[in-house]
Amino acid sequence: MFTRTDDKITTTQTVVIISCFMLGSGVLTLPRTLTERVKTVDGWISLILGGLIIMLAGICIVKLCQKFPGKTMFQFLKEIVGSWIGSCMCLLMVMYFVCLSAFEIRVMAEVTMLYLLEGTPMWAIVMSFMWIGLYLITGGINSIARLFEIILPITIVVLLICLLLSSRLFDIDNLRPVLGEGIFPVIRGLKSTLLVFIGFEIMIILPAFMQYPKKGVKALIIGTSIPLVLYLITFIMVVGAMTVDGVVRSTWPTLDLIRSFEITGLLFERFEFFLLVIWIMQIFSTYTICFYAASLGLAQLSKKNIRPIMYGLLPFIFIVALLPKNMNELFDFGDFIGTVTIYLFGLFPVLLLLITTIFRIGAVKEDE
Template sequence: MLLRSKEDRITTVQTIYLVSSTIIAVGILTLPRVLAEEVGTPDMWISIILGGILSLLTGFLVISLALRHPRRTFFDFSRQLVGKGAGSILSIIFIWYAILLGSFEIRSMGEVTQFYLLESTPIEPLMISMLWVGTYVVTGGINPIARLFELLAPITFIIFFLVIIMGVKLFNTENLLPVLGQGFIPVLKGIAPTFLTNSGIEFMMIWTAFMKEPQKAKKVIFWGIGLPISLYLTAIVIIIGALSLNGTSVETWPLITLIQQYEYRGILFERFESFLLIVWLIQIFATYVICHYIASLGLSQLFGKKLTPFVLIVLPFLYLTALFPQSINDVFTMGDMIGYYSLVVSIAFPVLLLGAARLKGERKGERHETN
């Protein structure tokens, strides 16, 4: 199904914000603790850099596939390359991945909001409120979503950087030393936890079809990944420098703990954790909206129907999946699973489809020579 409507076109800047907003989500709060546990040395920041490089390479792989099929989404060109049956199976796996990721964001939002802001409120109404607001946004289609992100993303990124950098007053350089004191192996162990935080690159197999200037997709990958990685790197360095490795590993949400420990008097805000959580909720909402939209779009293209009915069909799946984890540890386990799932969607799928495209091209060439 070719995307011909001019109303569905999004700019390069909007696409950058779609990618970066998807990546900056739950990970900004959880990644420092997970890396501290996995790496076990202060060299976690090196793992962030290596994970970012891997994400860039993955992004270029994804767009190399998407650019071969102008104005077509993954749900369309996958069936074209490997056949309707196999392509539909790949599409269903992709849709389920989007539902899982969206559910994870919704559940994490509920957990953090309940723990820090609304302790006596059950988690169910917290999730339902965001689901219904998100459903309203998603029914408008890609253009309103992209415009909303273009408005909110710059504000949230700036606030994130400012709030994190203000923690430098607690920073102690000695907490980052020695560099590579236990060699490079611990650093390599820290790459795997970055898979979840970098989830969202695979959605470029959808966004490229909507871009007004798809030839600028490489620019989208560079900035869409570069901005979140810069934010993660800054956060990791300051958190380790302020809380130390041991302090980071025992905190469920290290970034919030850091912000609770510093205070600036004489300005509008003296305590910043609630302010940060509000901004963070916007990013969680952004990631959830993207996942809801992509799952709904995939179903609508598979069945050749309008988007709106599938937005409502996907809604209960998001909610019930979000309720499935029984504890916060189950939520973290779910996140780890999604991280590895993202490797299948962002690396295995493009490699498979690029191979199919090459074989298909060779067969066409063979038939042409025979004729």
């Protein structure tokens, strides 16, 4: 069947999917991209504000989806804005998820090639991960959720251990003065924080799969809070250890921080390998859920079987992943995706929610 909303997931699994989606390449790049834009030590304030804004945008999406129980946004959008506009918007969302999955798998390939498989052709790494991701998503949302439940706890433990061990390099003076140049640098940094919190938009499909859709807001808030706390700790530790100038000069500042120390006397003296392996799994998680969302959207839009569509999207993701010629173009591509997210999943759902509320479209009363 083209719809599989009978494949239910628990509230905990929903939380895990949201957190794994958000914990993509952001931990590796966030300190640099945010510090570049803010140009002060106040990026952590931008991070908190950005997380709160994302929560509000995600709540709007959840409230909208709760008006159409058992349906994803790909299915009910036509009921709100009409067939033609709804179909065009659904296609835009499918293209968005294709581009985001391509971006994530390219970042994963870049990190793998730079630190683990030096000299391996880019296309070989990308293609390998793509086929593994295809194998996973053919099992449906439940298979994805069960894998994420394994990956997320390991990711959190490894990241916190690595950051804790790097605390000997941390200097609180590198995070002073707070708001030394006023509030405007903090506002400038909001756009960079919104990119790393990409992931809330998966709620356009998850409430349809939830056993208890009414807990969608709770799942979103918890699922967003976990990456927010991890990103906050990472930013503070990296900037506190490397200073603003050091972070801006580094492409992957978090990895550089972990590589900058070693602990003698232990079985393992260098810890960046563990962080790399775990974070490749984390970026892979983001890629797979994006791939699944794009396939599901196209299947529900065309009312066709989802499996052939999964195979059909592979070459498109592969081509888009190899389009950026270098790291600068790749990061520009990521910024573009972040900008699209603001309009497509930030402002547009708010407009849809207003329309459904005013005209009472799809409204479900509690006593029904």
